[in-house]
Amino acid sequence: MHVQVISSVNEACSANFHHKTAIVIDVLRATSTIVTALAAGAASIVPAETVMDAKSLQWPEDLLGGERFCRKIAGFDLGNSPKEYSENTVRGRRIIVTTTNGTRAIHKSTKADHVIAASLLNGEAAAKYALELRRDVVLLCAGSHDEFAIEDGLCAGLLIEELIKQHHDTVEVDDFGQAMHALYRDRSPWILRTLLQSQSGKRLVKLGLKEDVEDCAHMNTLDAVPFLLGERLILR
Numbered sequence: 393m394h395v396q397v398i399s400s401v402n403e404a405c406s407a408n409f410h411h412k413t414a415i416v417i418d419v420l421r422a423t424s425t426i427v428t429a430l431a432a433g434a435a436s437i438v439p440a441e442t443v444m445d446a447k448s449l450q451w452p453e454d455l456l457g458g459e460r461f462c463r464k465i466a467g468f469d470l471g472n473s474p475k476e477y478s479e480n481t482v483r484g485r486r487i488i489v490t491t492t493n494g495t496r497a498i499h500k501s502t503k504a505d506h507v508i509a510a511s512l513l514n515g516e517a518a519a520k521y522a523l524e525l526r527r528d529v530v531l532l533c534a535g536s537h538d539e540f541a542i543e544d545g546l547c548a549g550l551l552i553e554e555l556i557k558q559h560h561d562t563v564e565v566d567d568f569g570q571a572m573h574a575l576y577r578d579r580s581p582w583i584l585r586t587l588l589q590s591q592s593g594k595r596l597v598k599l600g601l602k603e604d605v606e607d608c609a610h611m612n613t614l615d616a617v618p619f620l621l622g623e624r625l626i627l628r
């Protein structure tokens with residue numbers, strides 16, 4: 393199995409996803425929130441690139457979620473905090489979600505045979521599912537505003553660790569992936585501290601959203617693996 397790591401959405405435009413499994417990573421906060429929502433019983437998540445797209449996709453019984461500038465969008469039901477997507481709120485609902493980086497990254501990876509959403513919360517489960525799909529893997533770090541974000545690189549490193557641990561044959565990892573694996577091995581005892589020191593983490597703390605950073609820093613606590621079926625993410 394070959395594993396390639398892409399450092400940001402920008403770079404995804406020139407990447408080759410054909411015959412591969414894409415694993416999209418946006419630790420702060422889109423994929424952490426999507427995994428949390430589906431684990432809490434949401435029927436599906438529809439990732440939308442723009443606010444206008446999200447509104448046009450909405451059926452009367454759907455919820456609208458997401459952010460711009462880290463804040464809930466005017467007129468939307470939910471923001472981009474995992475804690476907003478509780479069982480009481482989301483059970484059985486289809487949710488249209490648009491975020492600055494994460495949902496854009498999902499749209500950029502749709503040429504892949506399979507698309508999975510991963511975060512620190514479901515890293516182990518996502519790697520297990522990717523192995524079952526028997527394709528080479530592209531780990532797409534969403535990054536922030538077209539630049540690399542360390543929290544996504546850390547999660548890519550966790551996924552590589554899990555792929556190597558769970559795979560019985562050779563896992564060939566590209567150079568950037570090897571660097572992210574080394575980063576993960578170095579920083580795994582200090583995940584929360586690393587997230588709090590990241591640019592995205594600092595931005596969220598400044599806005600009073602430190603609890604979100606804490607909620608996204610738990611490792612392998614969820615078995616849920618969102619995968620793209622047509623336009624919507626559902627649980628495997």
Ligand SMILES: O=C(O)[C@H](CS(=O)(=O)O)OP(=O)(O)O
Pocket residue numbers: 418420421422423459461462463472491492493494495534535536537592595
């Ligand atoms: O809501 C978030 O945490 C970020 C906002 S920002 O543009 O990086 O400030 O969006 P996400 O798409 O989850 O990275």
Ligand SMILES: [Mg+2]
Pocket residue numbers: 418419420421422493494534535536541592
């Ligand atoms: Mg992000």
